[in-house]
Amino acid sequence: MSGHESTYKPASGFTKWLDSRLPIIRLAHDSFVDFPTPKNLNYWYTFGGILAVCLVIQIVTGVVLAMHYTATVDQAFASVERIMRDVPFGWLLRYIHAVGASMFFLAVYIHMFRGLYYGSYKAPREILWILGCVIFLLMMATAFLGYMLPWGQMSLHGANVIISLFGAIPLVGEAIQSWLLGGPSIGNQTLQRFFSLHYLLPFMIAGVVILHIWALHVPGNNNPTGVEVQDVEKDTVPFHPYYTVKDGFAIVVFLIIFAAFVFYLPNVLGHADNYIEANPLVTPAHIVPEWYLLPFYAILRAITFDIGPIEAKLLGVIFMFAAIAVLFVLPWLDTAKTKSMRYRPVAKQFFFGFVASCLLLGWCGAMNPDDPIIPMGEDKLLVEFTNADGNIGSRPFDGYEEAAAFRAEKQAEGGVASMSIQKAPAFRFIHLAQILTAYYFAYFLVILPILGLREKPKGEPDSIHKAVLGQSSAQAVPAE
Amino acid sequence: MKLLRTLFAGFSALAIATTAHAAGGSKHADAPEGGWPFAGPVGKLEMDSVQRGYQVYREVCAACHGMKLLSYRNLGEKGGPFYDYEYPNANDNPLVKEFAAMDEILDPVPNDSGDYDYRPARPSDPFRSPYPNEQAARAANGGAYPPDLSVITKARGHGADGEGASYVYRLIKGYPDPETILTREGEDGLNENYIKFDDDKTHGELVQPLGQYYNPYMPGDVTAQWDGDPRHVPYGGFLAMAPQLTDGRVEYMDGTEATVDQMAYDIAQFLQWAGDPKQSQRKSLGLPVMIYLVLLSLLLWFSYQRIWRKVGH
Amino acid sequence: MSESNTTNPEEIDEERRDFIHIATVAATVGGAGLVAYPFIDQMNAAGDTKAASSLEVDISQIPVGGEIRVLIGGKPFFLRHRTPAEVAAAESTPVSSLPDPQTDADRLMPLPDGNLNPAIIVTSGSCTHLGCVPVGPGGGNLGDYGGWYCPCHGSHYDTSGRIRKGPAPTNLEIPDYEYVTASVVKISL
Incomplete structure (x- = not known):
């Protein structure tokens, strides 16, 4: 915990000599060996370690792929396929890198939901949380940049859509857009800068991760009870071997899932259209981002209305960025004194609703917003006509035969008649996305601030030690 | 168990999200x-x-x-259809050489007078x-x-x-049986091909534009050529490739x-x-x-x- | 673990625990070692690089006394049309006096009809010392023995490409080549 005494004792002459000059072994020892860690961390707490592994995998495979990749619009697509076909084990490295991006996001989302549930963003861990948000933003930027590199259809048109969002910014939007692209549209110069930045950002992530761990090691880990450590002897165990082995087990289980995708379904998390070489003249029929960005894409598309002078396009962008920005101020929005939702029966329900709304937003992001979820009645056929005398009218029909007969009749009379579909009212994906977007923001801006003041926590233990005792004596369950 | 259940829920959501591109x-x-x-x-x-x-x-x-x-050599490489363990280097595989030599390609290297010649392909050629x-x-x-x-x-x-x-x-x-493709005189006086549909809900006629072939597995939208209920347009689209x-x-x-x-x-x-x-x-x-x-x-x-x-x- | 506790079950327990930990650590280290393999192997020559490794060269265009230089997979090769005097010099050199003894005939490949064509010599273009490309007829310096001269560290090769003077340890290498016809040579890596 904060200011815990270093227990490292250099054993040999060399380590003593080193310790008085660069106490790097002491730092590692105090951070990852002897660090006092609450004894009640469950498996949700292993995702930090899993994420570290993900970052290392991405950086190592990425550096290797960069040895073989060619960042020009003429050769990028073929060079990626050359990696898969001719470079020894290139197929393995490239599939690990591509699946690894999805796995990284899967892990980071679980890690974030865990932080939300156990109140890990609350004092004294605000900086820790904010650094995590910075990492998340950098991850999204890196993933977006990297997705362009294979130079497939989704690479090109996805990047085009996202960069066009900047064009929505008033006054300077277009200037920013063309500055980002290095020209009027995505070209070779854009691909090259994206490649350069895609190589740079992971190392920035690694830097912020170090700060994140530093900020973790000042107050120490939160834990499922949300009660701070009071007695190091009773409440904590040393990180090694207790958590190295537990994290290690979780990491390997995670790698089993990872490997199953790499070896058996390497392309299922991506989009088939990205195996069509980029063609600026043809946009794919269904343009969607990778799955991990779908919830934000759904929020972007849910905003179809203007508010005052702000137009829908800009408003959607604002909402999308606000959905991430709100995370940064979360430590000051949640007013509750109790950290863990384990002891907040009402907040817990809202939290699970929040998780569900995020998953459903992902679903909305993948679907065509105009498709019905719950149809209310059948679509009708509308025959619109202009009589010979110039009167305009229309008439709805249920059946096609009647509608066609009526159209023929009107045409025979010398007028103009045409048939179109009159969509039945329905509850559509766009409506669901709007409701979920409202809930997403309400959760942070309304529910957490108000609930924290009104809710009565239930059953919060006095200490980690007592919580562990109470659990094992009451249920006799050895491990959660 | 709770963990497992939640993970499972997460994965199913993921599965939905990924298959949902299918519209x-x-x-x-x-x-x-x-x-x-x-x-x-x-x-x-x-x-x-x-x-x-x-x-x-x-x-x-x-x-x-x-x-x-x-490249031709790919045919004879490990995992390829004509791989032969006697020829670990696919360039030496006689079948692969034969397949390559059957195709004339434009040499990417100019000849001594600077022109590009056709020559039989080699296993290393694409x-x-x-x-x-x-x-x-x-x-x-x-x-x-x-x-x-x-x-x-x-x-x-x-x-x-x-x-x-x-x-x-x-x-x-998946092309329709040629016998189901009918011919009639179109509005412009030229012959036009059309296909009659009489399924559960899809009744009507689909006109096949000249040089285009209907295929239910081809992604597309045939509404413009559809004479029938616009709410029940046949699956598929047109492509320029005739049945081969x-x-x-x-x-x-x-x-x-x-x-x-x-x-x-x-x-x-x-x-x-x-x-x-x-x-x-x-x-x-x-x-x-x-x-x-x-x-x-x-x-x-x-x-x-x-x-x-x-x-x- | 208390030191005084020496009852049997506890001891067995400790041993088993040690065994499991050792097995776990060994399996992890072994697995990590295997994972390193693809990361190392990926730097080896790729399939397309290996495949593009032979070239056919028309030797009828080489002027007498001149040479042409070709690149195969980035490596230089010399094809030199020797004058009768150069051939005679190469053939008459006593083999025993050479640092890397080889007769001129050893350094030639037969024509399709089985005879040798001493006028044409095909060698690698990399100096056997440190890989510089020696200067030849086109470069204005044939060295002390009329063949090639390596400007990097002063190795002199004769008209058969044999090392005669300087730091290079061996003769210029003879590549894997064959006469496809009397006037076309196919050089392979």
């Missing part, structure tokens, strides 16, 4: 009856079929479709391209560009094993009867190999890796139990 107007392409031999974690490409598929590609598809990401460039391909095909087939099986479906091959298989044999396969179109070297179904099956499996030539290596490496990881997780589990056995948590 298209084309008919779902099922795998052939009995499934693909290469599907699943231990599935293997049926190499006889891949070999026949290469013959179909050479004799039928290659007239219009290039495969620029493949597959012969049917057209020098996209413009020539379009000019020869009524404005349509026959797509490169190198990664076509990865570029269709949703990334699950065999979806791309199923698409190729269904599309190529007829029984006996190729004469298989191994004596297999060349039915349309057989040829579609073989070409789909050849393209499945071509799209991901390392798939057999991938799957055969996958099994030991999975076994290793499972064993390691068991060891770690027991280590974990040992280390924590005296600590309440």
Whole structure:
């Protein structure tokens, strides 16, 4: 915990000599060996370690792929396929890198939901949380940049859509857009800068991760009870071997899932259209981002209305960025004194609703917003006509035969008649996305601030030690 | 258990999110009856079929479709249809040399007077391209560009094993029976082809524009050519490729009867190999890796139990 | 663990625990070692690089006394059309006096009809010392023995490409080549 005494004792002459000059072994020892860690961390707490592994995998495979990749619009697509076909084990490295991006996001989302549930963003861990948000933003930027590199259809048109969002910014939007692209549209110069930045950002992530761990090691880990450590002897165990082995087990289980995708379904998390070489003249029929960005894409598309002078396009962008920005101020929005939702029966329900709304937003992001979820009645056929005398009218029909007969009749009379579909009212994906977007923001801006003041926590233990005792004596369950 | 349940819920949501890209107007392409031999974690490409598929590609598809990401040597490399352990270097494989030498390609290296000559291909050369460039391909095909087939099986479906091959298989044999395509005099006085639909809900006539062929597996929207209820437009779209396969179109070297179904099956499996030539290596490496990881997780589990056995948590 | 506790079950327990930990650590280290393999192997020559490794050269265009230089997979090769005097010099050199003894005939490949063509010598273009490309007829310096001269560290090769003077340890390498016809040579890596 904060200011815990270093227990490292250099054993040999060399380590003593080193310790008085660069106490790097002491730092590692105090951070990852002897660090006092609450004894009640469950498996949700292993995702930090899993994420570290993900970052290392991405950086190592990425550096290797960069040895073989060619960042020009003429050769990028073929060079990626050359990696898969001719470079020894290139197929393995490239599939690990591509699946690894999805796995990284899967892990980071679980890690974030865990932080939300156990109140890990609350004092004294605000900086820790904010650094995590910075990492998340950098991850999204890196993933977006990297997705362009294979130079497939989704690479090109996805990047085009996202960069066009900047064009929505008033006054300077277009200037920013063309500055980002290095020209009027995505070209070779854009691909090259994206490649350069895609190589740079992971190392920035690694830097912020170090700060994140530093900020973790000042107050120490939160834990499922949300009660701070009071007695190091009773409440904590040393990180090694207790958590190295537990994290290690979780990491390997995670790698089993990872490997199953790499070896058996390497392309299922991506989009088939990205195996069509980029063609600026043809946009794919269904343009969607990778799955991990779908919830934000759904929020972007849910905003179809203007508010005052702000137009829908800009408003959607604002909402999308606000959905991430709100995370940064979360430590000051949640007013509750109790950290863990384990002891907040009402907040817990809202939290699970929040998780569900995020998953459903992902679903909305993948679907065509105009498709019905719950149809209310059948679509009708509308025959619109202009009589010979110039009167305009229309008439709805249920059946096609009647509608066609009526159209023929009107045409025979010398007028103009045409048939179109009159969509039945329905509850559509766009409506669901709007409701979920409202809930997403309400959760942070309304529910957490108000609930924290009104809710009565239930059953919060006095200490980690007592919580562990109470659990094992009451249920006799050895491990959660 | 709660953890498991939640993880499961997460994964199902993920699965929905990934399959949800599927909103298209084309008919779902099922795998052939009995499934693909290469599907699943231990599935293997049926190499006889891949070999026949290469013959179909050479004799039928290659007239219009290039495969620029493949070289002749790939045919004889490990995991390829003509791999021979006696020739670990595919460049020396006599079959591969023979296939290569049957195609004339434009030498990428100029001759001594600076001109580019045609010469027989060598195993290290990429597959012969049917057209020098996209413009020539379009000019020869009524404005349509026959797509490169190198990664076509990865570029269709949703990334699950065999979806791309199923698409190729269904599309190529999915054209309506020529007898159902009727002809009448159109409004402009010229003959026009049309197809009558009389299914459950889809009643009406679909006019087939000149030089276009209807196929229910082709992604597209045929509303503009549909005379019938616009709420129930037939699946699929039009493509510029006429039906190519007829029984006996190729004469298989191994004596297999060349039915349309057989040829579609073989070409789909050849393209499945071509799209991901390392798939057999991938799957055969996958099994030991999975076994290793499972064993390691068991060891770690027991280590974990040992280390924590005296600590309440 | 208390030191006084020496009852049997506890001891067995400790041993088993040690065994499991050792097995776990060994499996992890072994697995990590195997994972390193693809990362190392990926830097080896790729399939396309290996495949593009032979070239056919028309030797009828080489002027007498001149040479042409070709690159195969990025490596230089010399094809030199020797004058009768140069051939005679190469053939008459006593083999025993050479640092790397080889007769001129040892350094030639037969024509399709089985005879040798001493006028044409095909050698690698990399100095056997440190890989510089020696200067030849086109470069204005044939060295002390009329063949090639390596400007990097002063190695002199004779008209058969044999090392005569300087730091290079061996003769210029003879590549794997064959006469496809009397006037076309196919050189392979």
